Amino acid sequence: MGMKEEAEITKSESLDFIEAIHKERVYPLMYCHIEIKGKLDICRLRKAVALSCQYVPEVLYVFDFEKYCFVKKDYAAEDTIILEERESYHPMMWDLGTNTQLKIFIRRRERGWVLVIGMSHLLADGSGFLQYLYLLCHLYNGRKLPYTLKNRRDIAYLLKEVHISGPTEQTRNGKKVSLRPIRSYSTEKNYYCLKEIITSDELNIIRKMAKQYGATLNDVFISAYARILAKQQRINKVVIPCPADLRGFKPYSDKLTVANMTGIYHRITIEVLPGHRFTDTLQQVHLETEMQKVRRRCFCGISLLENVYGIIPDFLLRGIVKAVYRLQPVSYTNIGVINDSLLTLHDCTITDCYLTGTYRRFPDFQLTCSTFKNICTLNCMLIGDVKDKESCLNIIRLVKQELTTWGIAR
Numbered sequence: 001m002g003m004k005e006e007a008e009i010t011k012s013e014s015l016d017f018i019e020a021i022h023k024e025r026v027y028p029l030m031y032c033h034i035e036i037k038g039k040l041d042i043c044r045l046r047k048a049v050a051l052s053c054q055y056v057p058e059v060l061y062v063f064d065f066e067k068y069c070f071v072k073k074d075y076a077a078e079d080t081i082i083l084e085e086r087e088s089y090h091p092m093m094w095d096l097g098t099n100t101q102l103k104i105f106i107r108r109r110e111r112g113w114v115l116v117i118g119m120s121h122l123l124a125d126g127s128g129f130l131q132y133l134y135l136l137c138h139l140y141n142g143r144k145l146p147y148t149l150k151n152r153r154d155i156a157y158l159l160k161e162v163h164i165s166g167p168t169e170q171t172r173n174g175k176k177v178s179l180r181p182i183r184s185y186s187t188e189k190n191y192y193c194l195k196e197i198i199t200s201d202e203l204n205i206i207r208k209m210a211k212q213y214g215a216t217l218n219d220v221f222i223s224a225y226a227r228i229l230a231k232q233q234r235i236n237k238v239v240i241p242c243p244a245d246l247r248g249f250k251p252y253s254d255k256l257t258v259a260n261m262t263g264i265y266h267r268i269t270i271e272v273l274p275g276h277r278f279t280d281t282l283q284q285v286h287l288e289t290e291m292q293k294v295r296r297r298c299f300c301g302i303s304l305l306e307n308v309y310g311i312i313p314d315f316l317l318r319g320i321v322k323a324v325y326r327l328q329p330v331s332y333t334n335i336g337v338i339n340d341s342l343l344t345l346h347d348c349t350i351t352d353c354y355l356t357g358t359y360r361r362f363p364d365f366q367l368t369c370s371t372f373k374n375i376c377t378l379n380c381m382l383i384g385d386v387k388d389k390e391s392c393l394n395i396i397r398l399v400k401q402e403l404t405t406w407g408i409a410r
Contacts, residue, residue: 008072010058012122013153014309015260015302017068018325019121021318025327028121029093029358030129031381033193037112038348041140042081045104048140050077055149056123056132056258059102063122068314070123075100082106091191091359096120102132112351125262126335126355127245132258134342141346153259158246159303165295167267170288174269177239181329181363182232182395188385191359194393196400198376206403213279215286218242218334221369222268222289223281224402225332228395230272238270242289243333244298263298264325265289278406301325329363335370343372359383365392367399 012020019028053060059080061070080100084107092105101120106113119129138145198206210220226238242265247257270285292298301324308317335355343350354377355370361383368379378396382388 008057008061010061010070010153011310012063012068012070013155013260014305015125015155015262016122017305017309017317018321019260020063020065020068021321022325022327023065026360026364027093027358028096030119030121030124030126031092031356031358032115032117032119032129032133033352033354033356034115034117034343034350035112035352036115036345036348037351038345040106040113040115040345040348042083042106044140044346046077046081048136049080049102049104051139052132052136053077055135055256056151058123059119059132060100062098063096063101063120065097070101080104092116092118093359094118096122113348121260121358123260124258125243125245125260126333127247128258128261129355130335130338131256134339135256135258137342137344141344149256151256151258153257155246155259155261155302155306158250158261159299159306160250162249162296162299162303164297164299164303167297168288168291168295170269170271170284171267171292171297174237174239174267177237177269179229179235179239179328179330180233182229182365183329183362183382183384183388183392185362186385186388188388189383190385190389192382192384192389192392193356193379194382194389194396195354195377195379196393196396198378198400198403200374202404203371203374203376205408206406209406210282213282213286215282216289219282219286219289220403220406221334221399222332223270223278223285224399224406225367226270226285227272227276227278227281227402228398229330230270232395232398236271236273238272239328240268240270240330240332241266241328242268244293245336246298246302249296263300263302265292265298266300268292278402327364329365331364331366333357333366333368335368338370338372340373354379356381362388365395367396 058070060075062073064071080102081104101123103118105116229238243262246261246263353372356379357368359381380392
């Protein structure tokens with residue numbers, strides 16, 4: 001008898017572990033929604049997925065939730081592509097423990113195509129997902145890679161010589177502040193992808209205003225969100241967790257980093273008092289985010305987790321991580337700009353693109369922002385009933401109104 005072949009395995013990294021242990025509450029998936037005009041070549045797309053596995057083989061692996069690793073099974077590129085007939089919206093979810101870490105849902109329209117590309121959050125964060133999408137487009141377009149790419153998934157290089165300072169005064173003052181859920185409990189399981197658009201003209205005005213105050217667009221979005229949450233809950237202090245791409249602190253330009261490399265500012269504390277103008281909130285948010293960035297607060301807890309991961313038994317580590325990385329019912333993420341010069345498909349015009357997180361059940365609500373061709377999409381994904389849908393859509397609309405009214409008022 002021949003020896004049994006050992007399965008090819010990629011160990012998970014410490015930040016993958018965080019996503020894995022929260023899967024019962026927040027299933028680790030992300031999506032890129034793309035609308036296309038032109039002739040999409042599905043055979044060419046399938047070949048591009050196959051070629052991408054030379055660099056990110058894990059897209060065809062399954063995830064072992066007991067041993068916390070990616071395991072190669074008998075999946076091929078064609079297993080990631082799903083052609084859909086139906087026009088009605090339905091959830092694009094699948095079991096990452098028994099299936100691939102990538103799925104591409106394709107639907108034909110009269111004048112083009114709709115693609116929804118789903119990626120496992122166990123494998124990558126938003127920035128890593130974008131890197132994979134750019135790689136996929138590069139291969140689809142038949143271009144040669146400029147150098148021998150290797151995908152780096154470990155975060156050790158990011159943690160070298162990182163000095164984390166203590167929490168800000170604003171964080172200490174808001175230590176006991178917490179937000180109530182903004183959603184109502186529902187037993188219904190309807191799936192919704194909700195969005196509002198900030199047009200290019202509107203975004204240009206908002207960007208110009210932000211520049212006048214020395215603030216970033218991210219500061220502006222957080223400010224608008226905080227002000228709406230304060231009004232909705234009739235409170236004068238709001239705490240919002242804010243993810244941060246750790247790659248920005250130590251760029252690693254000659255490598256792919258299709259991986260989880262996101263830290264989090266656990267508590268951006270914002271005071272919204274009666275009479276506060278938008279600019280009052282914005283200046284406060286900008287100062288707080290800058291101070292937290294300088295103090296490297298987004299690295300807090302990551303070095304410790306990295307040092308003990310794989311040493312402490314998983315059942316003990318799960319409890320520690322759940323306590324440190326406690327999920328909040330109200331959250332925010334800004335995926336940033338989707339590069340339209342890198343996200344291209346031969347003989348096609350991409351007319352719309354935005355990224356979203358996973359579908360969230362009660363009590364969780366997450367506002368997601370992404371920008372493509374200078375159009376910003378505000379989005380939330382949820383599982384609930386019609387009433388829940390309307391209340392969440394109203395939040396997004398109010399955030400947009402807060403942003404655009406500020407721009408016009410000035």
